[in-house]
Amino acid sequence: MNITVCIKRTPDTETRVRIAEDGVSIDSGGVKYIVSPYDEFAVEAALRMRDAAGEGAVTVVTLGEASAAEQLRSALAMGADKALLLEGQAGMDGLATARALATEIQGHDAPLVLFGVKAADDDAQQVGPMVATLLERPCVTAVGEFELNGTTARCHREVEGGTEVVDVDLPAVLTITKGAFEPRYASLKGIMAAKRKPLEQKAADVPASRVTLEALELPPARPDGRIVGEGPEAAAELVRLLREEAKVL
Amino acid sequence: MGDVLAFAEQRDGVVRGVTHEVVSAGAGLAQSLGGECHALAVGGDGLAEAVSGLGGAGAARVKVAAHGSLAGYAAEAYARIVADTARDGGYAAVLFPATAVGKDLAPRVAALLDVPLASDATEVSADGGAVVVKRPVYAGKAFARLRMEASPAVVSLRPNVFPVEERGAAGAVETVAVDVDPSSWGARVVEFRSAAAGSLDVSEASVVVAGGRGMKDPEHWTLLEALRDALGADVAALGASRAVVDAGWRPHGEQVGQTGKTVSPKLYVAVGISGAIQHLAGMRTSGTIVAVNKDPDAPIFGVADYGIVGDLFEVVPRLTDEVRALKSGA
Numbered sequence: 001m002n003i004t005v006c007i008k009r010t011p012d013t014e015t016r017v018r019i020a021e022d023g024v025s026i027d028s029g030g031v032k033y034i035v036s037p038y039d040e041f042a043v044e045a046a047l048r049m050r051d052a053a054g055e056g057a058v059t060v061v062t063l064g065e066a067s068a069a070e071q072l073r074s075a076l077a078m079g080a081d082k083a084l085l086l087e088g089q090a091g092m093d094g095l096a097t098a099r100a101l102a103t104e105i106q107g108h109d110a111p112l113v114l115f116g117v118k119a120a121d122d123d124a125q126q127v128g129p130m131v132a133t134l135l136e137r138p139c140v141t142a143v144g145e146f147e148l149n150g151t152t153a154r155c156h157r158e159v160e161g162g163t164e165v166v167d168v169d170l171p172a173v174l175t176i177t178k179g180a181f182e183p184r185y186a187s188l189k190g191i192m193a194a195k196r197k198p199l200e201q202k203a204a205d206v207p208a209s210r211v212t213l214e215a216l217e218l219p220p221a222r223p224d225g226r227i228v229g230e231g232p233e234a235a236a237e238l239v240r241l242l243r244e245e246a247k248v249l
Numbered sequence: 250m251g252d253v254l255a256f257a258e259q260r261d262g263v264v265r266g267v268t269h270e271v272v273s274a275g276a277g278l279a280q281s282l283g284g285e286c287h288a289l290a291v292g293g294d295g296l297a298e299a300v301s302g303l304g305g306a307g308a309a310r311v312k313v314a315a316h317g318s319l320a321g322y323a324a325e326a327y328a329r330i331v332a333d334t335a336r337d338g339g340y341a342a343v344l345f346p347a348t349a350v351g352k353d354l355a356p357r358v359a360a361l362l363d364v365p366l367a368s369d370a371t372e373v374s375a376d377g378g379a380v381v382v383k384r385p386v387y388a389g390k391a392f393a394r395l396r397m398e399a400s401p402a403v404v405s406l407r408p409n410v411f412p413v414e415e416r417g418a419a420g421a422v423e424t425v426a427v428d429v430d431p432s433s434w435g436a437r438v439v440e441f442r443s444a445a446a447g448s449l450d451v452s453e454a455s456v457v458v459a460g461g462r463g464m465k466d467p468e469h470w471t472l473l474e475a476l477r478d479a480l481g482a483d484v485a486a487l488g489a490s491r492a493v494v495d496a497g498w499r500p501h502g503e504q505v506g507q508t509g510k511t512v513s514p515k516l517y518v519a520v521g522i523s524g525a526i527q528h529l530a531g532m533r534t535s536g537t538i539v540a541v542n543k544d545p546d547a548p549i550f551g552v553a554d555y556g557i558v559g560d561l562f563e564v565v566p567r568l569t570d571e572v573r574a575l576k577s578g579a
């Protein structure tokens with residue numbers, strides 16, 4: 001079975017965010033870029049399903065600037081078979097991104113399309129279910145684990161207070177969260193092989209954004225905290241402060 | 250034409266607390282837009298009874314779409330019903346709670362309506378008739394101010410952030426006709442496995458007691474459970490750092506941070522957690538932060554309002570005793 005995985009190039013989670021002079025972007029100086037962590041789970045899931053089936057190809061797709069080819073190569077090094085770079089701008093309008101991806105994926109012969117549950121930059125948690133809705137395919141979000149049973153997939157979905165077990169008919173869209181699919185490290189052999197794997201590049205068809213990013217701001221600094229004391233003797237004073245000053249008890 | 254539709258989430262026929270936040274925020278937004286806030290509840294039979302109190306939070310009308318097959322969350326049907334109601338009512342904005350259901354539902358509704366979505370907003374307001382939203386990005390390391398250029402503006406709201414104001418709107422209950430065919434659904438919930446019975450989810454709790462690698466052993470969590478119980482098991486939940494989730498000491502559902510849950514409780518108590526940037530990302534918008542750590546230079550003290558430097562195995566039991574004494578009025 002062929003599987004398509006959508007991945008995004010995002011800043012490393014270690015990044016200390018600084019706002020650039022334009023006030024609407026981050027200062028990219030010194031920022032390291034990675035495959036968004038949840039997307040790595042999705043790639044891992046796809047590789048395992050392909051290998052268990054013993055047939056099919058895993059295609060990774062990204063919408064982004066030319067530099068995002070680097071993240072496609074990382075996924076190829078993990079073991080994906082081919083990659084596609086849709087060159088264009090992915091901004092704050094997730095539906096515009098979803099449309100561009102849906103237009104592409106529509107033509108893929110892939111009964112399973114995987115996304116990360118959310119991208120590590122915009123944290124929007126929306127592109128996967130939007131693509132599914134546009135393609136009129138069923139979708140299960142926040143899947144930590146799933147197995148394929150012929151024409152359906154049984155998914156374990158994380159919700160407040162427990163796990164929902166959901167059966168979904170293929171073709172389907174799943175968004176993957178942390179769970180059973182701990183991503184493998186690319187081997188040296190994988191990295192070498194990735195250089196020879198096909199990486200296609202074409203212009204993306206992204207509709208105009210209908211969300212204007214007016215400003216990017218740092219979170220308000222937290223008021224200076226204080227060390228109440230050392231050791232267990234400080235507990236009583238802490239409880240008093242929580243009650244009388246912070247008023248949370 | 251400045252009406253706002255608020256999705257009223259229920260579980261097992263009971264309106265969830267966060268719904269009052271969404272309706273209240275919706276009423277505030279509707280007021281600035283010159284319209285009314287209407288709540289829409291989707292669920293099983295007998296729902297009308299459960300939602301009739303939403304007038305108090307500011308719903309001028311409460312629309313109820315009830316059907317036996319909709320008692321549990323059914324994504325495809327719910328999305329259609331909300332999108333149809335939003336379209337028919339000509340709403341200026343559609344609000345959801347950013348819960349597991351809301352995060353799954355809002356993008357589908359936005360796609361059906363062909364409008365963008367702003368998720369997990371911490372502020373929403375009207376500016377010259379347009380809806381403007383503030384929402385965290387980069388896991389809370391920054392905030393984006395977005396102007397929604399399409400109508401309706403679809404927005405999900407972060408739980409525990411928006412205050413519930415008593416408004417006493419009419420809250421007249423209306424029935425929405427539904428036409429559902431479960432046999433056409435591509436996805437079906439076959440089972441629900443609840444986490445430890447009665448335990449509250451970390452993303453919903455107003456108090457979080459979180460443990461990190463400093464706890465040394467999963468068995469020591471009885472210390473944190475005791476503190477949680479003292480603070481009130483009905484409002485308090487356990488959280489965890491990724492280090493202890495990766496070690497298999499705690500379930501992933503408890504992980505707080507960039508690759509876990511983002512939480513904003515009134516009180517967050519970090520025990521034996523160093524305060525790595527990815528952890529801070531998930532909890533730095535909490536109301537009051539308390540840290541217990543033996544290392545005075547631990548970065549967690551940089552965001553904590555109150556810190557105790559010391560051995561958690563001595564501090565936590567004492568803290569639990571003090572909280573118990575306070576609660577029992579001693």
Ligand SMILES: Cc1cc2nc3c(=O)[nH]c(=O)nc-3n(C[C@H](O)[C@H](O)[C@H](O)COP(=O)(O)OP(=O)(O)OC[C@H]3O[C@@H](n4cnc5c(N)ncnc54)[C@H](O)[C@@H]3O)c2cc1C
Nearest residue numbers: 461462463490491492506507508509521522523528543561
């Ligand atoms: C892509 C990526 C995503 C990540 N996402 C997350 C995430 O979502 N959430 C998250 O939490 N982390 C995340 N991390 C991991 C993060 O970088 C840290 O490794 C992790 O948060 C550390 O957990 P910790 O604070 O429990 O452990 P440590 O850093 O080992 O800290 C343990 C602390 O306990 C204290 N301590 C030890 N003994 C005692 C004692 N007896 N009494 C009092 N204090 C004591 C120590 O002083 C220390 O400060 C992520 C990392 C990456 C690379």
Ligand SMILES: Nc1ncnc2c1ncn2[C@@H]1O[C@H](COP(=O)(O)O)[C@@H](O)[C@H]1O
Nearest residue numbers: 006063090115116118119124125126127
């Ligand atoms: N520009 C993009 N290119 C490819 N996939 C994307 C892009 N943006 C988002 N995605 C996918 O959609 C998921 C959710 O992203 P978001 O809705 O932005 O949080 C990500 O984890 C990716 O799988």
